Amino acid sequence: MSSFLLYLQLGFEHISDLNGYDHILFILALCAIYRPEQWRTILILVTAFTVGHSITLALAALNVVVVNAALIEFLIPVTIFLTSIQNVWQSQTNPSPQQLWSRYGMALFFGLIHGLGFSNFFRSLLGREADIVMPLLAFNIGLEVGQLLIVGVIFAVLILLLRLLKIQHASWTYFISGATAGISVILMSETKFW
Amino acid sequence: MVKIFTDDLERALRQAGAKDLRLSIGEPNPQAETYLARYLAQHLTLKLDGKRVALEYLGQEVNLEATWCYLEAQEIPAFEEVTIRHTSLIEVFDNQRNMVHVQAYGQTLSTLLEAGRLSDVLAFD
Numbered sequence: 001m002s003s004f005l006l007y008l009q010l011g012f013e014h015i016s017d018l019n020g021y022d023h024i025l026f027i028l029a030l031c032a033i034y035r036p037e038q039w040r041t042i043l044i045l046v047t048a049f050t051v052g053h054s055i056t057l058a059l060a061a062l063n064v065v066v067v068n069a070a071l072i073e074f075l076i077p078v079t080i081f082l083t084s085i086q087n088v089w090q091s092q093t094n095p096s097p098q099q100l101w102s103r104y105g106m107a108l109f110f111g112l113i114h115g116l117g118f119s120n121f122f123r124s125l126l127g128r129e130a131d132i133v134m135p136l137l138a139f140n141i142g143l144e145v146g147q148l149l150i151v152g153v154i155f156a157v158l159i160l161l162l163r164l165l166k167i168q169h170a171s172w173t174y175f176i177s178g179a180t181a182g183i184s185v186i187l188m189s190e191t192k193f194w
Numbered sequence: 195m196v197k198i199f200t201d202d203l204e205r206a207l208r209q210a211g212a213k214d215l216r217l218s219i220g221e222p223n224p225q226a227e228t229y230l231a232r233y234l235a236q237h238l239t240l241k242l243d244g245k246r247v248a249l250e251y252l253g254q255e256v257n258l259e260a261t262w263c264y265l266e267a268q269e270i271p272a273f274e275e276v277t278i279r280h281t282s283l284i285e286v287f288d289n290q291r292n293m294v295h296v297q298a299y300g301q302t303l304s305t306l307l308e309a310g311r312l313s314d315v316l317a318f319d
Contacts, residue, residue, distance in 0.1 A: 001304055001305055002302075002303065003295060003303070003304040005304075006293070006304040006305070007307065009306075010293075012308075081319045124199070124260070125293060
């Protein structure tokens with residue numbers, strides 16, 4: 001296998017790993033207020049998240065920023081919790097431009113935090129490699145593919161629920177946001193940060 | 195070069211019989227080096243076109259959370275295929291995966307080794 005494919009595979013596995021489901025949980029919380037028709041908004045949000053985590057992953061991999069792993073492990077569930085809470089008080093059926101931009105900004109900012117979380121794993125993969133651009137690019141593409149797959153699965157489930165079981169979209173939003181908020185509190189309490 | 199998380203490696207060496215072993219602290223420890231050389235000899239083998247290549251252990255250095263171990267083979271003949279077997283830590287952790295990169299002839303090939311797939315063959319053009 002080429003090294004590029006291997007790093008791509010590791011990026012994909014890292015984000016879709018069910019044992020480390022915090023990133024999946026964040027994407028779930030981020031998507032929970034949107035209807036399938038709002039796919040453009042979702043695409044921008046997921047891209048903003050990717051831009052955020054690509055920046056910090058690169059900075060951490062180049063040793064520009066040094067991360068306190070315990071703090072980041074704590075902050076990641078905080079981003080999930082805040083996103084879940086925002087879902088409940090902010091209606092997205094008719095979001096104002098300001099609401100939309102604050103959501104994009106939030107996805108970008110939270111992406112920065114998740115990127116630091118990826119970086120510990122990523123740095124442990126690197127040897128004394130002169131060229132970290134290729135591994136970084138491949139790993140990021142792997143993360144992105146995994147992320148899009150997760151979004152696809154979330155919306156496939158949502159469409160089934162809306163069409164077959166005729167559930168209200170608002171019920172989905174509150175049910176998922178409540179679940180992600182609850183799980184994020186458990187994740188926070190389990191970190192070594194305390 | 196073999197790069198292993200130091201705490202995992204210490205655990206594996208202790209499980210292999212090394213008592214009070216610490217790679218991360220203090221002066222060079224000849225006994226630890228012996229154990230490490232023996233451990234790597236058991237867990238890492240390299241074949242070029244099916245012929246075993248002897249690897250000589252040179253030493254190690256602790257780098258942040260990882261230990262980097264250096265091994266060397268003398269007089270490597272031209273080859274097309276590398277068979278690599280690297281089983282470090284797989285006996286300690288069920289989900290251990292070892293990432294292997296081989297650089298030769300301007301090409302880098304990689305593989306992941308784990309329980310159920312302890313060795314792999316990399317073919318160079």
